[in-house]
Amino acid sequence: MTASVEPQHIVIVGAGFAGFETARRLLRHQRTSTEHPIRVTVISPNDFMLYTPLLPDVAGGLLDPRFVAVPLADSLRGAELIAGHVAAVDLSGRTLEVHNRAGAVETVRFDRLVLTPGSVTRLFDIPGLAEHALGLKTTTEALYLRDRLLEQLELAARETDSAIARARRTVVVVGASYAGAELTAQLRALADEVARQRHFDPQEVRFVLLDMADRVMPEVGEKLSDKVLEVLRSRGIDIRLGTTIDRLTNEVAELSDGTTVATHTVAWAAGVSANPLIESLGLPTEKGRLAVRADLSVPDHPDVFAAGDAAAVPDTTKSDRGAITPPTAQHAVRQGKVLARNVLASIGVGTSTDYRHNDLGLVVDLGPRFAVANPVGVHLSGYAAKAVTRAYHLFSLPRGANRMAVAAAYLGDAVYPRPLVSFGLVDKDEASFARSEGIPVSDGR
Numbered sequence: 001m002t003a004s005v006e007p008q009h010i011v012i013v014g015a016g017f018a019g020f021e022t023a024r025r026l027l028r029h030q031r032t033s034t035e036h037p038i039r040v041t042v043i044s045p046n047d048f049m050l051y052t053p054l055l056p057d058v059a060g061g062l063l064d065p066r067f068v069a070v071p072l073a074d075s076l077r078g079a080e081l082i083a084g085h086v087a088a089v090d091l092s093g094r095t096l097e098v099h100n101r102a103g104a105v106e107t108v109r110f111d112r113l114v115l116t117p118g119s120v121t122r123l124f125d126i127p128g129l130a131e132h133a134l135g136l137k138t139t140t141e142a143l144y145l146r147d148r149l150l151e152q153l154e155l156a157a158r159e160t161d162s163a164i165a166r167a168r169r170t171v172v173v174v175g176a177s178y179a180g181a182e183l184t185a186q187l188r189a190l191a192d193e194v195a196r197q198r199h200f201d202p203q204e205v206r207f208v209l210l211d212m213a214d215r216v217m218p219e220v221g222e223k224l225s226d227k228v229l230e231v232l233r234s235r236g237i238d239i240r241l242g243t244t245i246d247r248l249t250n251e252v253a254e255l256s257d258g259t260t261v262a263t264h265t266v267a268w269a270a271g272v273s274a275n276p277l278i279e280s281l282g283l284p285t286e287k288g289r290l291a292v293r294a295d296l297s298v299p300d301h302p303d304v305f306a307a308g309d310a311a312a313v314p315d316t317t318k319s320d321r322g323a324i325t326p327p328t329a330q331h332a333v334r335q336g337k338v339l340a341r342n343v344l345a346s347i348g349v350g351t352s353t354d355y356r357h358n359d360l361g362l363v364v365d366l367g368p369r370f371a372v373a374n375p376v377g378v379h380l381s382g383y384a385a386k387a388v389t390r391a392y393h394l395f396s397l398p399r400g401a402n403r404m405a406v407a408a409a410y411l412g413d414a415v416y417p418r419p420l421v422s423f424g425l426v427d428k429d430e431a432s433f434a435r436s437e438g439i440p441v442s443d444g445r
């Protein structure tokens with residue numbers, strides 16, 4: 001008679017692109033192998049995996065938030081799911097301190113730890129930013145942005161003071177990388193639809209897009225970047241490069257070019273920084289991301305692995321030895337696959353490998369009838385890019401029901417007007433960076 005082997009407990013922190021993919025792969029092993037039994041636990045504050053690339057579509061009222069939320073209970077069958085956030089990690093004691101939504105604290109033990117808590121919006125020490133700007137990393141933030149714009153346009157319609165009405169009809173977006181550009185394009189499309197249905201000139205709604213860089217979306221290359229600039233400007237968007245916000249109040253944005261813009265809606269999409277949990281570990285970091293080896297293990301902690309936006313993963317495709325992979329979903333998913341393999345290798349199943357992935361390019365949806373994409377180095381724009389972009393997201397969404405819902409919404413958008421509905425379910429406090437993303441924000445900001 002052989003003694004039964006205790007399952008190895010693998011705990012994954014975070015159910016985003018990297019954590020979700022790691023869990024999926026590990027669960028396949030759990031189902032098919034009896035020789036090396038494992039238990040897989042996923043800890044995440046939400047009971048869904050968020051498909052962030054479609055958040056601008058949620059903010060623009062094109063998609064319902066549930067379409068971009070992939071339920072964990074359905075997709076990760078066999079995993080133990082803990083709805084909570086990890087507040088502290090004891091690496092030597094191999095335990096995690098988990099806080100659930102009711103405030104209860106639970107201690108979770110692990111044999112192997114996978115750290116994939118992602119990133120949070122990168123804030124700068126700009127007066128008023130944390131209080132008055134709105135992010136785009138969570139469904140709460142996306143929904144609040146949508147409702148905010150609809151509410152401001154509604155209030156402007158009844159406003160007798162023309163200066164206040166103009167401020168309510170002005171939107172400032174900071175960050176002209178892909179997320180900020182997509183957001184601006186989607187909010188513009190939403191505002192255009194409001195103007196069409198409520199019979200006013202769409203150009204009365206003013207959009208100002210700012211970035212410190214000297215071009216929009218540098219990540220798609222010069223040619224496509226110029227095309228994006230041209231298309232966004234043709235939609236009446238005031239793009240100011242080499243410019244950011246110096247100070248923000250509830251009613252005014254003071255810009256670094258010395259001008260002021262009266263506005264009640266400022267969206268901040270100026271990059272990300274690693275989840276605050278990483279800093280609390282006290283381990284070496286690079287650009288705030290946890291330093292890992294090319295096999296995604298944490299140096300001196302062979303039982304701990306990390307990937308995605310939270311980890312500084314060496315980019316072995318680059319000749320520059322210090323290069324790390326950029327924080328994208330494309331890398332996070334592929335790192336999740338390697339991570340699962342290497343965690344299994346650490347318990348004696350198969351062999352470990354280094355992470356290596358050549359970037360496949362970006363797809364960027366820029367609202368009605370326009371997108372840009374550079375799949376495997378081929379530069380596309382307009383309808384061709386639109387088709388590639390939408391097909392890519394439908395293919396990448398990891399659940400059939402979500403894919404169907406998104407496809408139906410895209411089809412509906414081609415035939416029917418964009419629905420103008422604001423539920424007002426999210427209040428400003430819930431959408432704040434501190435509450436929505438868990439960013440520690442000092443009072444003085």
Ligand SMILES: Cc1cc2nc3c(=O)[nH]c(=O)nc-3n(C[C@H](O)[C@H](O)[C@H](O)COP(=O)(O)OP(=O)(O)OC[C@H]3O[C@@H](n4cnc5c(N)ncnc54)[C@H](O)[C@@H]3O)c2cc1C
Nearest residue numbers: 014015016017018052086117118308309327328329330332
């Ligand atoms: C608006 C927007 C558009 C984007 N578009 C694209 C795109 O088109 N293409 C692309 O490649 N990338 C895109 N990205 C980037 C992409 O979303 C990230 O690179 C990707 O999500 C990183 O995956 P991750 O698994 O590291 O983190 P995430 O997907 O952010 O997942 C992190 C997980 O950890 C959880 N978590 C956080 N803290 C804790 C804690 N303390 N305890 C437990 N769980 C925790 C979170 O709730 C979440 O479930 C976009 C990002 C945004 C915001």
